[in-house]
Amino acid sequence: MADTPFVRRFGRRLFLAAAVAALVCGIVLAVIGYQDHRPPAAARAAPKVAAPAALPLSPAAPDGGAAGRPADPAAAPAPSPPVEGPILARSEPVAVDIAEVGLHASVIAVGLEPDGSVQVPPPDNGRKAGWYNQGPTPGEIGPAVVVGHLDSQSGPAVFFDVGRVHPGATVEVRRADQSTAVFTVDTVERYAKSEFPTLRVYGDLNKAELRLITCGGDYDPANGGYQDNTVLYAHLTGSH
Secondary structure (H helix, E strand, O other): OOHHHHHHHHHHHHHHHHHHOOOHHHHHHHHHOOOOOOOOOOOOOOOHHHHHOOOOOOOOOOOOOOHHHOHHHHHHOOOOOOOOOOOOOOOOOOEEEEEHHHHEEEEEEEOOOOOOOOOOOOOOOOOOEEOOOOOOOEOOOEEEEEOOEEEOOOOOOOOOOHHOOOOOOOEEEEOOOOEEEEEEEEEEEEEEEOOOOOHHHHHHOOOEEEEEEEEEEEEEHHHEEEEEEEEEEEEEEEEE
């Protein structure tokens, strides 16, 4: 039996998770002139990620038992959990709005550079957020990841106020198909870079969720810039 789409998505996303996790503090470092945000080997801000073989994924079932007998049911992969909550078709984000803190920003797609480093929103335009285009779009099943600058040489940037958002607040993501995905904030957490929760942020899900990621904590140029990451977690509750 082939891997389920749920398992395939998890493996692909985990493979790229360290690359994206390295991005966030690289955003602000790029603004001040530091350009090396190459994941994963040189990504000093990236957390360590378990090898795929060490993850609790069910193995694929064998082709069949000996002499055509059915495969041992115990060896079959566990079924994917049922989908929870609303799910939208794939459509790229074009803007994000959080009325609680007056955040209104356009969104561009970011991916990986040819050398394997993560692209970031243009350092000369700190008011744009970047959607990681090798993951789900906001509203699709799984964690859609949007990153943004905390600040720039000219002052506060697009995600400067993300850390002030409260649980229960609404995040609206306008999409290219003219729909708006509506998310409800679950929590906003701050982590030391060395303790970045890769699986919680990027791990596969059975529902549509959103992650907004920026830098946080103290700025220490001697130790690579901002020392923390701020992550907003939200889940899809509707659309219009």
